[in-house]
Amino acid sequence: xxxxxxxxxxxxxMLSEHESKxxxxxxxxxxxxxxxxxxxxxxxxxxxxxGYPIVLKGHSPSLAHKxxxxxxxxxxxxxxxxxxxxxxxxxxxxNNEKAVLVQEMIKGQRELVVGLTRDPQFGPxxxxxxxxxxxxxxxxxxxRVAPLEKHDALEMMREIKGHKILDAVRGMPAADIDALADIxxxxxxxxxxxxxxxxxxxxxxxxxxxxxxxVDALVVLDPNGA
Amino acid sequence: MVxxxxxxxxxxxxxxxxxxxxxxxxxxxGSNSIENIGTSQLLNIIKGGYQGKVYPVHPREKExxxxxxxxxxxxxxxxxxxxxxxxxxxxxxxxxxxxxKKGIRGAIIITAxxxxxxxxxxxxxxxxxxxxxxxxxxxLGPNCIGIINSEIGLNTTWFAHLYKPGHVGIASQSxxxxxxxxxxxxxxxLGLSKAISVGNQADIDMVDCLEYLGADPQTRAIALYIxxxxxxxxxxxxxxxxxxRKPVVAIYVGGTDAGRRASLSHTGSISGPDELYxxxxxxxxILRAWTLTDLFDWALALAQQPxxxxxxxxxxxxxxxxxxxxxxxxxxQGLEVPPFxxxxxKKIRAITPLTASPKNPIDITMNYDLELIFKKLPELTLxxxxxxxxxxxxxxxxxxxxxxIKMADRSIEIPLDFFRNWMLEVCEAFVQIPEKYxxxxxxSCFCGREDEAVxxxxxxxxxxxxxxxxxxxxxxxxxxxKQIKDNFKLSGNTR
Numbered sequence: 001x002x003x004x005x006x007x008x009x010x011x012x013x014m015l016s017e018h019e020s021k022x023x024x025x026x027x028x029x030x031x032x033x034x035x036x037x038x039x040x041x042x043x044x045x046x047x048x049x050x051g052y053p054i055v056l057k058g059h060s061p062s063l064a065h066k067x068x069x070x071x072x073x074x075x076x077x078x079x080x081x082x083x084x085x086x087x088x089x090x091x092x093x094x095n096n097e098k099a100v101l102v103q104e105m106i107k108g109q110r111e112l113v114v115g116l117t118r119d120p121q122f123g124p125x126x127x128x129x130x131x132x133x134x135x136x137x138x139x140x141x142x143x144r145v146a147p148l149e150k151h152d153a154l155e156m157m158r159e160i161k162g163h164k165i166l167d168a169v170r171g172m173p174a175a176d177i178d179a180l181a182d183i184x185x186x187x188x189x190x191x192x193x194x195x196x197x198x199x200x201x202x203x204x205x206x207x208x209x210x211x212x213x214x215v216d217a218l219v220v221l222d223p224n225g226a
Numbered sequence: 227m228v229x230x231x232x233x234x235x236x237x238x239x240x241x242x243x244x245x246x247x248x249x250x251x252x253x254x255x256g257s258n259s260i261e262n263i264g265t266s267q268l269l270n271i272i273k274g275g276y277q278g279k280v281y282p283v284h285p286r287e288k289e290x291x292x293x294x295x296x297x298x299x300x301x302x303x304x305x306x307x308x309x310x311x312x313x314x315x316x317x318x319x320x321x322x323x324x325x326x327k328k329g330i331r332g333a334i335i336i337t338a339x340x341x342x343x344x345x346x347x348x349x350x351x352x353x354x355x356x357x358x359x360x361x362x363x364x365x366l367g368p369n370c371i372g373i374i375n376s377e378i379g380l381n382t383t384w385f386a387h388l389y390k391p392g393h394v395g396i397a398s399q400s401x402x403x404x405x406x407x408x409x410x411x412x413x414x415x416l417g418l419s420k421a422i423s424v425g426n427q428a429d430i431d432m433v434d435c436l437e438y439l440g441a442d443p444q445t446r447a448i449a450l451y452i453x454x455x456x457x458x459x460x461x462x463x464x465x466x467x468x469x470x471r472k473p474v475v476a477i478y479v480g481g482t483d484a485g486r487r488a489s490l491s492h493t494g495s496i497s498g499p500d501e502l503y504x505x506x507x508x509x510x511x512i513l514r515a516w517t518l519t520d521l522f523d524w525a526l527a528l529a530q531q532p533x534x535x536x537x538x539x540x541x542x543x544x545x546x547x548x549x550x551x552x553x554x555x556x557x558x559q560g561l562e563v564p565p566f567x568x569x570x571x572k573k574i575r576a577i578t579p580l581t582a583s584p585k586n587p588i589d590i591t592m593n594y595d596l597e598l599i600f601k602k603l604p605e606l607t608l609x610x611x612x613x614x615x616x617x618x619x620x621x622x623x624x625x626x627x628x629x630x631i632k633m634a635d636r637s638i639e640i641p642l643d644f645f646r647n648w649m650l651e652v653c654e655a656f657v658q659i660p661e662k663y664x665x666x667x668x669x670s671c672f673c674g675r676e677d678e679a680v681x682x683x684x685x686x687x688x689x690x691x692x693x694x695x696x697x698x699x700x701x702x703x704x705x706x707x708k709q710i711k712d713n714f715k716l717s718g719n720t721r
Contacts, residue, residue, distance in 0.1 A: 014490060115493025122458050122502050127493050135492050143497065143505030145462060151717040152509055159508065199491040220490045 124191025146188030248307035255312030264312030275379025305329035326361025335367035370425025371401030392417010395445030397435035415684025440468035469511030541587035623679025
């Protein structure tokens with residue numbers, strides 16, 4: 001993959017969120033509509049193409065855990081809010097690039113996590129669990145060794161304690177289990193086909209209605225890992 | 227019963243064939259002094275029922291335990307099928323070389339002081355592997371306790387042969403669990419097929435053991451004690467071929483937070499070895515046990531009882547507390563204890579004492595009507611399509627009368643023989659029931675094998691555990707394995 005090759009050539013240990021999502025999208029994983037904006041002109045254009053409300057995120061090739069660093073503004077409803085947010089974020093980003101990621105606002109109350117880790121002996125392993133802030137607090141997760149068959153993906157979804165969140169609950173439709181299974185299998189394939197990928201976080205993977213969308217993503221690289 | 231003959235057939239073309247079924251054994255490290263651990267092990271081989279040839283090898287002794295001793299393996303009249311070594315680790319490389327020259331192609335290296343001791347030990351171990359490869363020798367260990375093959379009466383381990391032949395096959399990374407557990411197995415009525423201590427897995431590893439036990443006709447259930455697999459992906463491949471037809475229970479120990487790695491991603495930091503092993507076990511249909519008690523309890527039940535077709539269980543008891551404890555634990559373990567139809571309850575009421583509870587659990591309350599609890603009620607209820615198995619509490623065998631006779635000191639007459647014969651007669655009928663209805667029965671009893679009735683039931687295939695909860699968990703393991711089997715059938719085309 002080009003994004004991986006480029007990052008390794010630049011000596012980076014991770015892909016930016018935008019690059020990470022390009023990788024995911026190449027494997028058919030649904031990701032947010034998004035575009036990079038380096039100045040106010042690009043910001044206005046991107047926002048109107050994507051459509052309000054939007055989310056702005058600080059962009060940097062070496063930025064993980066953006067929420068903790070105050071680099072995310074959500075539910076931006078018009079151009080004025082967008083420009084204010086752009087200025088705030090670019091002041092806080094500690095690099096020269098001064099760019100933000102303009103992203104569609106995904107609405108959904110159910111946040112999941114899908115991940116990949118590469119164990120020296122097990123090889124690439126896929127994780128599924130409750131996402132967002134619950135991932136590390138509850139650790140309600142399950143693992144499978146890649147490659148995953150569809151029944152593996154279905155079983156690992158049923159294994160987590162909070163699996164009922166995938167059912168039709170509180171007026172929300174049941175999750176599209178097939179789409180989720182496709183994502184889990186695709187993440188396994190990314191691990192098998194790209195030896196330089198050490199870890200992946202798709203967190204949160206938000207259910208918009210029944211459909212899962214990768215809202216944030218991080219790909220960690222290890223060029224010597226293979 | 228099991229014939230103690232040396233087998234000629236090879237099970238699977240496995241490197242363990244010869245090691246588990248040797249026609250002759252060279253033993254290095256036994257003497258005439260019981261102070262050597264090797265002597266204990268050699269004694270087990272010579273006097274434990276093994277019918278093959280045994281060649282003690284010793285640098286000084288001319289005769290060991292009445293057998294001619296040889297100065298070196300090169301002096302043996304034939305290349306033995308396997309060499310067992312309990313000698314100082316400085317002497318192992320030379321001994322292994324000599325085995326190679328003599329044409330011996332299998333070895334069990336009991337000697338410790340290798341990889342488990344750090345980098346220097348690792349170097350010594352690699353050296354052994356080099357020598358073995360050069361001569362085409364396959365070996366178990368080092369740092370193991372050897373093997374048991376109950377089919378041919380062979381026990382190279384340290385504890386005497388208290389085990390009985392049976393259908394549970396064990397492979398363990400701890401030697402203790404295939405030798406120091408032998409009295410425990412005997413008390414539990416657990417019969418062994420093969421037991422293998424894999425030690426440091428320098429050559430033959432857990433994957434080879436699993437493959438062997440999977441193909442071994444005597445083994446009906448497999449128990450694994452794992453601290454770390456050397457080839458997890460091959461393990462998974464082999465396990466997936468076995469678990470659709472033969473149950474595998476595994477305990478994994480060692481995946482604590484110490485194993486976790488610092489990581490940039492949540493996934494990386496959350497994925498300790500314990501989580502990965504959990505996923506791997508589930509992925510290949512292995513039941514994970516969390517305690518050694520469960521590991522052996524479940525393997526025993528899986529080896530001996532038919533699987534329930536669903537999770538609706540009858541609880542039959544002659545005492546209220548155990549009945550309630552059993553039903554309560556059933557709820558926690560995903561088993562149901564549905565009440566009987568009114569018609570069935572009427573039938574139960576008609577044959578039980580006034581104090582009895584006929585709903586499910588059935589509690590007949592304390593009495594000596596052995597026909598009722600061992601024959602009539604199991605027959606009446608297990609034939610019902612709506613029920614899938616039985617948990618039983620209510621074994622009061624001859625031991626109780628023996629105790630009373632001692633106390634009574636002839637002040638009253640207690641007809642021990644009458645009770646004894648009656649008990650064994652009803653037990654004889656009781657042990658036929660699981661096969662008759664293809665439904666499992668699992669018992670609990672606070673008395674062990676000192677009670678003849680407990681021993682009889684255990685020896686005729688019905689597990690009897692010393693606490694109600696253990697019986698329930700074993701039943702739940704049968705039910706979970708049934709679901710695993712069904713899932714394999716459903717997804718047959720994609721596995």
